[in-house]
Amino acid sequence: MIMSPRLRKVVLTAHVxxxxxxxxxxxxxxxxDVAAVAGQDVRMVRSAYVAMELIAWYVIVPLALGSVLIGxxxxxxxxxxxxxxxxxxxxxxxxxxxxxxxxxxxRTISVMADVAASGGDPRGLPGSLPHSVGGLVVLVVITILSxxxxxxxxxxxxxxxxxxxREERAQRPVSVEE
Numbered sequence: 001m002i003m004s005p006r007l008r009k010v011v012l013t014a015h016v017x018x019x020x021x022x023x024x025x026x027x028x029x030x031x032x033d034v035a036a037v038a039g040q041d042v043r044m045v046r047s048a049y050v051a052m053e054l055i056a057w058y059v060i061v062p063l064a065l066g067s068v069l070i071g072x073x074x075x076x077x078x079x080x081x082x083x084x085x086x087x088x089x090x091x092x093x094x095x096x097x098x099x100x101x102x103x104x105x106x107r108t109i110s111v112m113a114d115v116a117a118s119g120g121d122p123r124g125l126p127g128s129l130p131h132s133v134g135g136l137v138v139l140v141v142i143t144i145l146s147x148x149x150x151x152x153x154x155x156x157x158x159x160x161x162x163x164x165x166r167e168e169r170a171q172r173p174v175s176v177e178e
Contacts, residue, residue, distance in 0.1 A: 084157035
């Protein structure tokens with residue numbers, strides 16, 4: 001199913017907005033994570049952990065889920081397809097992986113925020129830097145794939161391309177020379 005040009009632009013705009021919003025929110029989260037792990041002021045560290053939970057649940061998770069859903073709609077509703085090009089498939093799989101890790105990690109984030117908010121000294125909490133920095137790297141790789149669109153068709157993509165070429169040749173008028 002191919003979307004109309006207007007609908008395609010709306011879906012693409014929504015996808016770019018959710019995807020880059022996710023990237024920006026993770027960058028802000030990384031800054032808070034660094035402040036929480038490296039900070040010496042108890043109030044600042046406590047605030048960073050509480051803010052990390054808020055950003056994770058109310059900004060990052062919705063943007064991640066929106067990016068997955070809208071990306072799937074975009075892939076299935078355009079000629080790019082989901083399984084035709086390696087870069088689209090890799091991008092989608094990385095997005096699913098990043099979202100799955102995020103959803104698992106949010107439990108840990110909530111526990112750290114609860115401990116920090118309980119009144120104790122939160123400076124001994126481990127933070128989530130490996131996950132947050134790793135997530136940021138994965139999102140940058142996904143963005144690079146979106147911009148550069150490396151060539152390479154999957155086997156399915158080759159078959160679809162060949163099928164389309166055969167159909168186009170069959171529809172061409174045959175010239176008869178006399």
